[in-house]
Amino acid sequence: MSALSDSASPLYEKVKDFVLANIGSGKWVQNARLPSENDLVNSLGVSRMTVHRALRELTSEGHLRRVQGVGTFVAPPKAQSTLIEVSNIINEIRDRGGKHRAGVILLERIEHPAPAIVRAFEFDRVKPVDHSLVVHFENDIPVQLEERYVNPALVPHYLDQDFTSIATLEYLQRCTPLTEVEHLISALPAGPEQARLLQMPERDSCLVLHRKTWTGATVATVNTFTHVGSRYSLGSRYRPTHKPA
Amino acid sequence: MSALSDSASPLYEKVKDFVLANIGSGKWVQNARLPSENDLVNSLGVSRMTVHRALRELTSEGHLRRVQGVGTFVAPPKAQSTLIEVSNIINEIRDRGGKHRAGVILLERIEHPAPAIVRAFEFDRVKPVDHSLVVHFENDIPVQLEERYVNPALVPHYLDQDFTSIATLEYLQRCTPLTEVEHLISALPAGPEQARLLQMPERDSCLVLHRKTWTGATVATVNTFTHVGSRYSLGSRYRPTHKPA
DNA sequence: AAGTGGTCTAGACCACAAT
DNA sequence: TTGTGGTCTAGACCACTTA
Numbered sequence: 001m002s003a004l005s006d007s008a009s010p011l012y013e014k015v016k017d018f019v020l021a022n023i024g025s026g027k028w029v030q031n032a033r034l035p036s037e038n039d040l041v042n043s044l045g046v047s048r049m050t051v052h053r054a055l056r057e058l059t060s061e062g063h064l065r066r067v068q069g070v071g072t073f074v075a076p077p078k079a080q081s082t083l084i085e086v087s088n089i090i091n092e093i094r095d096r097g098g099k100h101r102a103g104v105i106l107l108e109r110i111e112h113p114a115p116a117i118v119r120a121f122e123f124d125r126v127k128p129v130d131h132s133l134v135v136h137f138e139n140d141i142p143v144q145l146e147e148r149y150v151n152p153a154l155v156p157h158y159l160d161q162d163f164t165s166i167a168t169l170e171y172l173q174r175c176t177p178l179t180e181v182e183h184l185i186s187a188l189p190a191g192p193e194q195a196r197l198l199q200m201p202e203r204d205s206c207l208v209l210h211r212k213t214w215t216g217a218t219v220a221t222v223n224t225f226t227h228v229g230s231r232y233s234l235g236s237r238y239r240p241t242h243k244p245a
Numbered sequence: 246m247s248a249l250s251d252s253a254s255p256l257y258e259k260v261k262d263f264v265l266a267n268i269g270s271g272k273w274v275q276n277a278r279l280p281s282e283n284d285l286v287n288s289l290g291v292s293r294m295t296v297h298r299a300l301r302e303l304t305s306e307g308h309l310r311r312v313q314g315v316g317t318f319v320a321p322p323k324a325q326s327t328l329i330e331v332s333n334i335i336n337e338i339r340d341r342g343g344k345h346r347a348g349v350i351l352l353e354r355i356e357h358p359a360p361a362i363v364r365a366f367e368f369d370r371v372k373p374v375d376h377s378l379v380v381h382f383e384n385d386i387p388v389q390l391e392e393r394y395v396n397p398a399l400v401p402h403y404l405d406q407d408f409t410s411i412a413t414l415e416y417l418q419r420c421t422p423l424t425e426v427e428h429l430i431s432a433l434p435a436g437p438e439q440a441r442l443l444q445m446p447e448r449d450s451c452l453v454l455h456r457k458t459w460t461g462a463t464v465a466t467v468n469t470f471t472h473v474g475s476r477y478s479l480g481s482r483y484r485p486t487h488k489p490a
Numbered sequence: 491a492a493g494t495g496g497t498c499t500a501g502a503c504c505a506c507a508a509t
Numbered sequence: 510t511t512g513t514g515g516t517c518t519a520g521a522c523c524a525c526t527t528a
Binding site: 312 | 496500505
């Protein structure tokens with residue numbers, strides 16, 4: 001009695017499917033104990049290494065919990081969260097097959113930044129920051145307004161790069177290891193400046209993504225990406241595990 | 246000549262560390278070809294299964310790329326993306342110390358869903374779906390309109406749960422293993438129904454999160470979460486991976 | 491002491507790609 | 510044909526928990 005499907009997948013995949021099917025059908029409920037490896041070896045007719053690999057992978061995928069000397073158990077449901085991937089706008093446009101163009105509005109070093117900027121960088125006193133404002137076009141239609149404040153102590157020569165061809169995030173990551181990222185997504189009506197630069201009606205919805213990055217305990221960049229609500233959405237597909245076929 | 250560290254970790258971990266050290270030091274650069282499994286077996290003095298497990302895990306972690314019949318190569322740096330975590334609204338509100346309340350607007354089984362719904366579920370023919378519409382309040386102010394379409398074949402008795410106390414996602418995950426999630430975030434002006442249910446001015450900005458989930462190849466749920474732009478934003482802080490000492 | 495999972499080996503067969 | 514990675518086995522030893 002094999003109880004394993006007869007498709008042309010590896011044996012350990014069939015064992016994984018067998019276990020997932022028993023969880024999915026409710027036969028093995030949350031926190032229930034699974035048969036031991038040796039039980040599965042006997043009932044499924046495969047070697048222990050194969051059973052072990054299947055159970056090990058299911059454990060690393062979050063479906064099982066294993067305790068040496070005790071047993072294997074059905075794990076509680078996945079952490080109560082799912083993930084969204086944020087890629088850079090240039091790759092996104094190119095992946096869609098669109099034509100990308102960037103227009104530099106402003107490049108400057110601000111010697112005496114406004115209090116809000118100083119606060120965002122968590123500076124203990126006023127320090128200069130570099131500032132860039134770039135519009136990204138997809139097929140000559142503006143889709144994103146990219147505003148960045150960069151800590152020159154971590155990213156030297158930020159203003160000297162070629163903003164029209166290289167993804168800024170790539171440049172930053174070459175300069176300093178970004179160890180932490182904070183995102184905030186909101187929906188806001190367009191103000192006059194957004195409306196002008198993004199060629200959209202004032203008061204129309206913008207999708208705004210704030211991103212703040214750190215290198216260690218130091219704030220590296222403070223960014224605001226403003227998108228035309230009617231022309232842009234942020235998407236992702238995420239596979240917690242991944243099953244071939 | 247083992248070249249492996251002598252700490253008390255498993256052999257396959259030492260092999261992984263050995264490989265990562267060679268990549269980290271620049272000895273094996275991007276796209277360079279690694280020694281074959283048999284080479285490593287000979288030079289490191291471990292069995293092929295152990296080498297194979299180390300290389301397999303490094304591949305699944307994104308450090309290597311393997312091609313059957315060809316060889317093993319150093320993978321290009323991690324994909325140019327950062328992640329946003331999406332948690333459920335009830336936990337979010339409670340984490341902020343707010344008072345959560347949910348109001349059920351509609352619970353129904355739709356025997357003949359609209360074409361758009363049938364298409365979203367990727368059904369081959371018209372099948373019934375369960376439908377719920379719930380408003381979530383934070384301190385008695387509406388913040389989210391939660392609309393869900395659920396596949397009854399995967400989630401039996403969906404309409405019978407207590408929508409006011411349990412996070413719906415938790416309930417779903419207890420019923421069926423969600424293997425894939427797709428998100429789409431957009432900013433849109435509020436229509437009449439949104440304005441009424443969320444007590445917001447019409448045409449004001451909404452932050453809309455679409456979420457579609459799968460169990461294997463089957464669509465499990467199709468959801469739309471609509472938030473008042475001026476009262477809600479989606480946030481997260483992310484720390485890229487780090488190695489345990 | 492008995493049962494659990496964790497690791498490791500030696501050897502085998504296979505599918506695949508390059509030669 | 511040769512070499513690569515992919516899988517699988519049988520058996521072994523170990524560390525750990527429970528009784």
